[in-house]
Amino acid sequence: MSSTSTYGVASKRAYVLAIAFILFFWQVAAWFLPSFLMPDVHVALVRLGQELTSSEFYAGLRNSMGRLGAGYGAALVAGVVLGLVGGTLNSVRSTLKAAIIILQSIPSIAWVPLFLILMGFGNTPIIVVVAIGAFFPTALSVMNATESVERVHIDAARVMGASRTQMLKRVYFPAVTPELITGAQLAFGNAWRALISAEMIVGFSAGLGKSLAYSGEIADMTGVMTNILVIAVLAAVIDQVILERIKYRLLRYQYV
Amino acid sequence: MKLHFERVSKSFGDLNVIDRFDNTIADGEIVALVGPSGCGKSTLLHMVAGLEQATHGRVQADDQDIERPSPKRTLVFQEHALYPWMTLLENVAVALEFQGQPAEHARNEASIWLERVKLAGFEGYYPHQVSGGMRQRCALARAFIARPQVLLLDEPFGALDALTRMTLQSVLKDLIEQERPTVVLVTHDVDEALYLADRVLVFSQRPARVMREVTLGHIPKTHDLTAFADVRREVLTLLGIDTDTDTTPSATQREAQGETS
Numbered sequence A: 001m002s003s004t005s006t007y008g009v010a011s012k013r014a015y016v017l018a019i020a021f022i023l024f025f026w027q028v029a030a031w032f033l034p035s036f037l038m039p040d041v042h043v044a045l046v047r048l049g050q051e052l053t054s055s056e057f058y059a060g061l062r063n064s065m066g067r068l069g070a071g072y073g074a075a076l077v078a079g080v081v082l083g084l085v086g087g088t089l090n091s092v093r094s095t096l097k098a099a100i101i102i103l104q105s106i107p108s109i110a111w112v113p114l115f116l117i118l119m120g121f122g123n124t125p126i127i128v129v130v131a132i133g134a135f136f137p138t139a140l141s142v143m144n145a146t147e148s149v150e151r152v153h154i155d156a157a158r159v160m161g162a163s164r165t166q167m168l169k170r171v172y173f174p175a176v177t178p179e180l181i182t183g184a185q186l187a188f189g190n191a192w193r194a195l196i197s198a199e200m201i202v203g204f205s206a207g208l209g210k211s212l213a214y215s216g217e218i219a220d221m222t223g224v225m226t227n228i229l230v231i232a233v234l235a236a237v238i239d240q241v242i243l244e245r246i247k248y249r250l251l252r253y254q255y256v
Numbered sequence B: 001m002k003l004h005f006e007r008v009s010k011s012f013g014d015l016n017v018i019d020r021f022d023n024t025i026a027d028g029e030i031v032a033l034v035g036p037s038g039c040g041k042s043t044l045l046h047m048v049a050g051l052e053q054a055t056h057g058r059v060q061a062d063d064q065d066i067e068r069p070s071p072k073r074t075l076v077f078q079e080h081a082l083y084p085w086m087t088l089l090e091n092v093a094v095a096l097e098f099q100g101q102p103a104e105h106a107r108n109e110a111s112i113w114l115e116r117v118k119l120a121g122f123e124g125y126y127p128h129q130v131s132g133g134m135r136q137r138c139a140l141a142r143a144f145i146a147r148p149q150v151l152l153l154d155e156p157f158g159a160l161d162a163l164t165r166m167t168l169q170s171v172l173k174d175l176i177e178q179e180r181p182t183v184v185l186v187t188h189d190v191d192e193a194l195y196l197a198d199r200v201l202v203f204s205q206r207p208a209r210v211m212r213e214v215t216l217g218h219i220p221k222t223h224d225l226t227a228f229a230d231v232r233r234e235v236l237t238l239l240g241i242d243t244d245t246d247t248t249p250s251a252t253q254r255e256a257q258g259e260t261s
Helices: A002-030 A041-051 A054-086 A090-104 A108-119 A123-147 A150-157 A164-202 A208-217 A221-250 B043-047 B088-099 B105-118 B133-143 B161-180 B188-198 B224-236 B248-260
Strands: B003-012 B015-025 B030-034 B054-059 B073-076 B148-152 B182-187 B199-201 B210-215
Touching: A002 A041, A041 A221, A054 A090, A054 A123, A054 A164, A054 B043, A090 A123, A108 A123, A108 A164, A150 A164, A150 B043, A150 B073, A164 A208, A164 A221, A164 B088, A164 B188, A208 A221, A208 B210, B003 B043, B015 B043, B015 B054, B015 B224, B030 B043, B030 B188, B043 B054, B043 B073, B043 B148, B088 B105, B088 B133, B088 B210, B133 B161, B148 B188, B161 B188, B182 B188, B188 B224, B210 B224
Parallel strands: B030 B182, B030 B199, B073 B148, B148 B182
Antiparallel strands: B003 B015, B003 B054, B199 B210
16 A cells, blocks of 8 residues: 555656646747747646636537547447457457557548548547547457466356356456556547547537647647647546546555 | 266377376265376366366266366366455355355355355455465365365465465365365375375376375374375385485486486
């Protein structure tokens, strides 16, 4: 218990230092560049304060989070299912894995033109692109973990008379959870990048990516930097606070 | 439950592990299989458990061919078989839940069994928080809770220190006497075999054949095995362990041959 909390404090301090460092470099750039190219940090922060009181900002945020939730959620479910099934079926495993490795090397944003035509202008292509970005790392990590579930854990369950469903639920799933979480955090990074880029390209209804692209189009660099700030802070909060907390809860047995 | 082996052979590819093994183990009998490591004893045990099939011959339980695992024939592994994500209580209860028994009943039974193996108070601990000896106590509780008719033990205490091992052997002996399953114990600890078993089968190097069968009978025993000194010496000699002070040179030679073969 004490070791984890020490680690927490150390990483918190590292975070504060890192943020200070990044803001410092931004400010240095702002001193050297004219203000219409690079706004001061405090100017962007004031703008952020204004944004936080506007209903437009929240509408965009809600849209983006909805797309992220739908795409990332679907990818996690599909990734776990395919990973578990693929990992237990020796015959298809290596082919499936090779296919995933090939497909995952395609940046998910590259699918946008195809999906725009296929699915029409709207939420769907963005959600699908987010899902594609998140699916592969999830499926791959679950599949790898499923392959390396300890033989003795499976044999013990078979000897105790476990059914196939019980085996998946009580043995395979908890056994792959540590790798699943690592994969899900990796998948979140992919999903987030896919979401912002797809919103910038597709530009359908309000959203974080669209707002950023729009600020760029009207040469509002304060708006650009404010949007980037929002995107960075949100990603850090989701990954480091929410996902870390879920990880701690699911892997509680490792921390006691 | 009676176990019957009829000309059982097992090979993995070209590797011949067991060669025409014949034996019958009576209901309630306690049989120990000792032999050099990698000689196929564990494979025999896995066949009784239904985890593996014989290449030739048949393995039967109560005159029925064994085709798949069954909770009637349960197996205790050397270690690491407890689920690290479950508490000790859950690890024991899961044996009943896997048989479709309601969770509440399973947990009540599990806490009774943890008490029987002297683990009361540790229900909420995870395996990595307790000692190796306590983990194996828990593994015994998990095996016995299903009231198996055949108990298979695959070097159950192999990873424990000598003192803990003897304590656990006593715990196991008591449980066997109370529950009376048929027991097949694989071990390379000759003292463990002599202490627990009614009958000891001494196996050769791969492919495994029975070199010697020693019947001890179901007699009260303690860890003081002086009465079995002769048997012990004979078994150890069969396994290539030096028991004679006069013939050190030839024993060294034998050892050297053993290593090269």
